[in-house]
Amino acid sequence: MNRLADIALFVPLAAGLHVAAFTLAAGSLGGGTGAGGEGGEDLVTLAAAPPAMARIAQEWDTAPAPHSASPAPASPQADTAPTLPDSAPAPHTRAPLPAQPDRPEVTAPSLPAPPPAMAAPQLPRQMPALPAAPRPDRTAALVPPAPAPGRALPSRPPMPSPDTLPDAQAQTGAPLADSPRPVARPDPTPASTPQQARRAKGTAGAPVAGGQTGTVATPTLSPGQRQSLRAEWGARILARVTRQHHYPRGSRAEGRALVELVVAANGQLLSARLVRSAGDASLDRAALAAVRRAAPFPAAPRGLGRPRDSFTLPLNFERRR
Structure with a gap:
């Protein structure tokens, strides 16, 4: 919009300046302050343009400066988070290690060759026979040693023969005669006779007066x-x-x-x-x-x-x- 307004303003102004300049140039070429038209009827008076008009013409001849766009209206700023410092912490750098001197080349010492393995001695397959140990004579151990001379062995009484054994009854006769004899116990009477058993068998289960049954012989429980x-x-x-x-x-x-x-x-x-x-x-x-x-x-x-x-x-x- 601003550019169109400038064009509408300066175009008529430039046209007027060109017309004035052309008029001045024509008057100077005619050789006098006045010139006649055809038959001397028209007179044109030319005069020098004032300094203001000359300055305007010069500005018109120069190209207009490029118009800078007007800044856009600032938008409302919202609440923003606090800005962090621009400078980030410098990364930790390790100090360069000092150059190590060249290590001397180490060569492995040459070891002597191992001695050849010794062969194991060959053992005889058959073990030598061991001498047999003498066995003690058992019969000799059973024989009692001979008594020393001048020492008499105690004499044992001879064992009595079966015929000469004392009679046990004769030795214990007196106590048996004095002991009292036990009193003979009477023989136990039988629990029931066959006649009683037959009587119980005949009356078992038979109803009696008063609604009672007869006595039945039962085993003891x-x-x-x-x-x-x-x-x-x-x-x-x-x-x-x-x-x-x-x-x-x-x-x-x-x-x-x-x-x-x-x-x-x-x-x-x-x-x-x-x-x-x-x-x-x-x-x-x-x-x-x-x-x-x-x-x-x-x-x-x-x-x-x-x-x-x-x-x-x-x-x-x-x-x-």
Whole structure:
């Protein structure tokens, strides 16, 4: 824009200067201060240009200086990080090592040649036979040395022969005669006669009055074996009662009842009673009814040897949720 404005200003000015200069030149060539046109009708008066006009013409003739571009507006500066110093630390340089003098050439000393290996002496393959050492004569060692002369050996009494041995009975006769004889013990009576065995066999398992069974001859058992048989019988009775155990209808109570029952050896229920209540009358009645429905029970195991036995059974009553 500035360049166009300069051109629009200086072009008319330059044209006017050229016209003035041309007019002055034409007047000087005409030889007078005035000159006539055709027929002397027109008169032109030429005069020297003032110094200001001459300076303007000179400036016009000279080429205009190149226009420098106006500086661009400075942009707002943002916060910048602090500038680090321009001078970086000089790298550490090692001092040059002094030149080492030339080392003399070292030549390896010539070693003498090793002596030839000595051959190992050849040993004889067969070892020389060693002289046999004399064996001591054992028979000579067994022979007792001869007694020194003038010394008598002690004489031993001769061993008695079997015929001359003293009679042991004669030596111990007196003590045996004085010792008292042991009192003869009576012979043990048999445990059972065949007649008693047949009688027990005929009456075994037969029912008698009162729901009891007859006495059965059984082998003797240890207390541990008897307790094991009794526990086995009680488990079978409890399993039978559990199958008949039901929660009573219409009851909403819960509890645990203990029922004591007496069972004969053949499995017959002799009695049943409530030892501990479950806390509700309907639950107690259901416990006794379950015991009566489960009778008769399994018979007692063989070898228990008891006509009857009592058991206490726990019965739990819980509502189903």
